Amino acid sequence: xxxxxxxxxxNPRRDPAPSRAAYRAQRLWxxxxxxxxxxxxxxxxxxxxxxxxxxxxxxxxxxxQMQVADIRNAIETRDEFMVKLMGIEGASDPVAAEIRxxxxxxxxxxxxxxxxxxxxxxxxxxxxxxxxxxxxxxGGVLEISVTERVPATVWQTREGLVLLDxxxxxxxPLEVRSDRPELPLIGGTGADGHMxxxxxxxxxxxxxxxxxxGLVRVGERRWDLVLDEQQRILLxxxxxxxxxxxxxxxHAAQDLLSRDVSVVDMRLGRRxxxxxxxxAVETLRQIKSIQLQGAQ
Numbered sequence: 001x002x003x004x005x006x007x008x009x010x011n012p013r014r015d016p017a018p019s020r021a022a023y024r025a026q027r028l029w030x031x032x033x034x035x036x037x038x039x040x041x042x043x044x045x046x047x048x049x050x051x052x053x054x055x056x057x058x059x060x061x062x063x064x065q066m067q068v069a070d071i072r073n074a075i076e077t078r079d080e081f082m083v084k085l086m087g088i089e090g091a092s093d094p095v096a097a098e099i100r101x102x103x104x105x106x107x108x109x110x111x112x113x114x115x116x117x118x119x120x121x122x123x124x125x126x127x128x129x130x131x132x133x134x135x136x137x138x139g140g141v142l143e144i145s146v147t148e149r150v151p152a153t154v155w156q157t158r159e160g161l162v163l164l165d166x167x168x169x170x171x172x173p174l175e176v177r178s179d180r181p182e183l184p185l186i187g188g189t190g191a192d193g194h195m196x197x198x199x200x201x202x203x204x205x206x207x208x209x210x211x212x213x214g215l216v217r218v219g220e221r222r223w224d225l226v227l228d229e230q231q232r233i234l235l236x237x238x239x240x241x242x243x244x245x246x247x248x249x250x251h252a253a254q255d256l257l258s259r260d261v262s263v264v265d266m267r268l269g270r271r272x273x274x275x276x277x278x279x280a281v282e283t284l285r286q287i288k289s290i291q292l293q294g295a296q
Contacts, residue, residue, distance in 0.1 A: 077110055084108045084140040091146040095128050099144065102126075111136045127170045152199065154180055156187040156214075168195035188217030197240065201225065204244050208257065222267070230277075231257060234265045243269060 028034050054060050075081075084107050088096045102122050105114075116134045123132040123144065131147040149171045151163035161174035163183070170192075174180060184202045191198065198215050201223060205212050213226040223240055225233040235243050243266040251257045256264070256274075263275035 079140075081111050082108045082140050083111050083114065083136055083142050086142040086144065087137075088144045088146060091129075091144075091148060095126065095146065095148060098126060098128075099123055099146070105142070108140070114142070128172055130165070130169075151180065151183060153195070154183050154185050155192055156185060164192055164195060166195060166199060168192040184212070185214030186217070187214060188220075190220035191215070191217035194223075198223070200241050201235070201244060204241050204248070207248055208251070211257070227257065230262060232263050234263060234267050236267045236269060239269075246272075 083105075086100070086103075086105060086107070088099055091099065103119055114136070116136075120132050120134050123129055123134075123146065128148055129146055130149045133145040135143050137143045149165040149169060151171050152166040153164050154174060154177065155162045155164050161177060163171040163174050163180065164186075165171055177185070184198075186192075186198050194217065201215060202209075202212070205225060208227065211227045211229075211231075213228060216224045216226055218224055218234075222237045223235045225235065225244060227233070233244060233247055247256070247264055247266060260277040261274055262277045263273075265273040265275065
């Protein structure tokens with residue numbers, strides 16, 4: 001008779017199936033996102049924790065900051081980055097002296113410590129400067145190229161005389177008119193804001209330029225052209241250049257401005273008006289009186 005082996009109670013056979021926890025761990029490891037997190041995220045978290053713990057210490061932060069400052073200072077103060085001189089081109093002596101005054105730079109200085117845009121704005125804020133360009137040239141030279149404003153007219157204000165450029169921007173004050181007799185004269189409040197129109201009127205008045213005293217802005221709306229012998233041409237608000245050219249055409253044909261005329265009023269384009277001098281009016285009255293007496 002065949003004997004049946006009894007199970008070994010002391011050494012039971014192991015179940016080859018994985019436990020529930022092991023099965024879940026294996027399934028979790030097969031997940032791509034979990035594998036990426038384990039491979040990249042965990043090291044980053046550990047590294048961040050180490051850095052955070054190091055940076056939380058005030059002494060460590062101070063040491064790192066000091067080391068960074070030393071490295072930066074060593075780089076910025078290298079000889080090739082040092083600016084030792086300042087050169088100004090295109091500026092007159094007074095303007096160059098004014099630029100050096102508003103830019104009190106203590107040379108030598110690192111180019112990293114120069115704010116070129118801020119310096120440019122300070123220079124262009126000067127009345128006499130139209131444009132400025134700054135660059136650090138090789139050899140440690142701060143080069144400033146200046147374009148000055150060119151005076152186009154003399155503006156007479158209540159405070160005195162001022163030179164203006166062709167855009168109406170102030171250049172420099174003027175002591176006396178005789179210092180710049182070649183420049184045309186303008187006056188009146190708001191005249192500087194209509195410089196283009198004023199220059200066009202002066203160009204149109206070139207046939208009588210030897211008689212022109214200047215332009216006066218009236219009521220901040222229109223111009224009067226002032227001539228010698230106390231003559232004025234009152235120009236309209238709209239198309240003043242065309243109105244002036246019309247007056248000069250009449251003058252060329254009939255010698256209008258050489259007569260005893262005090263005012264030529266062109267404010268109403270369809271009906272220009274001429275005002276005579278007092279002497280001419282009195283003479284006209286006498287002529288009319290004589291004519292009336294002769295008719296009687």
